[in-house]
Amino acid sequence: MQYETLKLEVAGQLATVTLNRPDVRNAFNETMIAELTAAFTALDTRDDVRAVVLAANGKAFCAGADLNWMKKMSGYSDDENRADAMRLAGMLSAVYRCNKPVIARVSGDAYAGGMGLIAACDVVVAVDSAHFCLSEARLGLIPATIAPYVIRALGEQASRRYFVTAEAFDCATALRLGLVSEAVSSAEQLDATVAQLAQTLCANGPQAVRACKRLVQDIAGRELSDALIEETAVRIAKTRAGAEGREGVASFLEKRTPGWRN
Template sequence: MSYATLKIEYRGAAAWVWMNRPELHNAFDETLIAELTSAFTALDLEVAVRAVVLAGVGKSFSAGADLNWMKRQGAAPPESNLSDAQKLATLFRTISICATPTIARVHGAALGGGMGLASACDICVASTAAQFATSEVRLGIIPAAIGPFVVRAIGERQAYRYFQTGERIGAGRAREIGLVHEVAEPDALDAKVQEVLDALLTGGPLAQAAATDLIRAVAHRPVDDALVDDTARRIATLRATSEAQEGLSSFFEKRPAAWVPARV
């Protein structure tokens, strides 16, 4: 499939999705929103794709909403305005529920919706030059569509500060508050992303999808009898699969599992 605002690049078992509006710092409009949603939906169904990397062409990862688009939607009829906002919210949810592992490669500004993309991905690897912000309040709006994913990433306490101040957050601070997993110098960013990809490719695809589902099932829940039973059923189900049998056999036989690419 061809896209007007994206470039899709396959590197081994990973698909790299490049936002390609560099002249506008990869700011969102209705086309980019629709194409990102479509691309992540399609790639999540490709069995050969073991991980998806989201990146940006040009100086910025994503500067968030295209303000001309935002102003245009604010002046639209209420039904159109709401429909457009729902499409934006659906984009973040689509990325967040991918069974395929997702990595945000952040090299510059990740503002507003750009920070939302970084939060929606499973893993965030950032350049030391990266800058994040939930700057919406400075425009008289709120980080609503991205809110659930940013709060999940940085926690409620930090959100109270940054949602209200709109302050810029450097890469080091972003790692401290839980948004970023790894920080690398700009010229080492791709090598750090590849390091994470190599680690991901050693895991079983079925197990990784089940692991993300497990996180969603247990996060912020009391450890009661129902949860204990649920976790027991999950491991019992997984260890009876052919993938688990292959993983255990490869361990005892001291060889890579069948799903591990030869280069890893």
């Protein structure tokens, strides 16, 4: 598939999706939303891909929604606005629910919807010069579609603050709050750290990695009930009995490389 607003490259077991609208700070419009949804939906089905990097060209990672697109939306009917918002929500869901781990390579500022993209990823590596902002309230808007992902990443109390103040905050704050997994001081370190993480992910059992990602999504925030305890026991029992689990244990005991690394 040819993309207007993205670049998609697959090298070995790693796919890289790059936002490619640097002239507008990678702000997304209806085309980018559709293309991101299509790209991550396609990657979800590819057995040859074990990890995905979400990157961006230019100085900013993503400035959120394109202002021209937002201006056009202001003339939409209620039904059109709702359908448009659902497409944005679907894009974020496609990133979040992709069954491969997604690493955000944050090379610059991320505002509004750009923070939603980051929060939908599994691991976030950012340059320490990057700034972050939930800027919607400045425009009389709310960060509704990104809220499920941002609140999970920032936590409730920090979200209460930054949703209503629309303050920008630095990478050190993002790291402390948990939005950013790791901060680095240069583009070279950014590339090296992302590459090392990708290599680590691809060395693990691909089915186990997918199941681990789903495990966190399914269990986070749930009450520690008898039903949940039983569910986790069923999951590990099923994994142990599976071909990948048996191969992993056998290769460890036999001191050899597991088959999925060959």
